[in-house]
Amino acid sequence: MKFFTVATAALVVFAGMVAAEETEAAQVVKRACTTAPKGCVCNKVQGQFCGIASPCVVGHVYECNGSTGAACDYGPRDSCKKCNKLVC
Ligand SMILES: *[C@@H]1O[C@H](CO)[C@@H](O)[C@H](O)[C@H]1NC(C)=O
Numbered sequence: 790m791k792f793f794t795v796a797t798a799a800l801v802v803f804a805g806m807v808a809a810e811e812t813e814a815a816q817v818v819k820r821a822c823t824t825a826p827k828g829c830v831c832n833k834v835q836g837q838f839c840g841i842a843s844p845c846v847v848g849h850v851y852e853c854n855g856s857t858g859a860a861c862d863y864g865p866r867d868s869c870k871k872c873n874k875l876v877c
Contacts, residue, residue, distance in 0.1 A: 825851055825860035833858040839869035850875070 829845035831838060835855030840846045840862075850866035853859075868877045 800826035808824075822852055822863045825862045829860050829862075830858050831860045837875055839866065839873050839875060841869075841873045847873075 794833050814837065825840075826844045826846065829840065829851065831851065831853030833855050834853055837850055838853050838860075840849045840851055845851060845860070846862065848865055848870040850863045851860040852863060864877075868875055871877050
């Protein structure tokens with residue numbers, strides 16, 4: 790009987806760990822952007838824009854932080870690669 794108690798406790802701990810990891814993963818997805826290269830800024834206009842010239846990465850889409858002017862890199866985007874716009 791003691792074995793089952795230990796096994797159950799272990800299972801509960803394990804399930805808790807899985808749940809915690811899923812929560813972390815969700816948070817990463819929610820703000821899945823990395824800091825843009827130094828000098829790739831956006832004049833404090835809140836919203837998304839395509840990197841069209843160095844030091845921004847051409848073909849990547851960025852989110853501008855309207856209060857700090859810092860850009861955040863969301864990675865490659867087809868429309869940015871095709872026509873340097875969010876929508877072609
Ligand atoms: C802008 O950056 C500040 C400081 O890092 C942060 O607190 C704020 O949430 C950011 N705003 C947006 C819209 O990302």
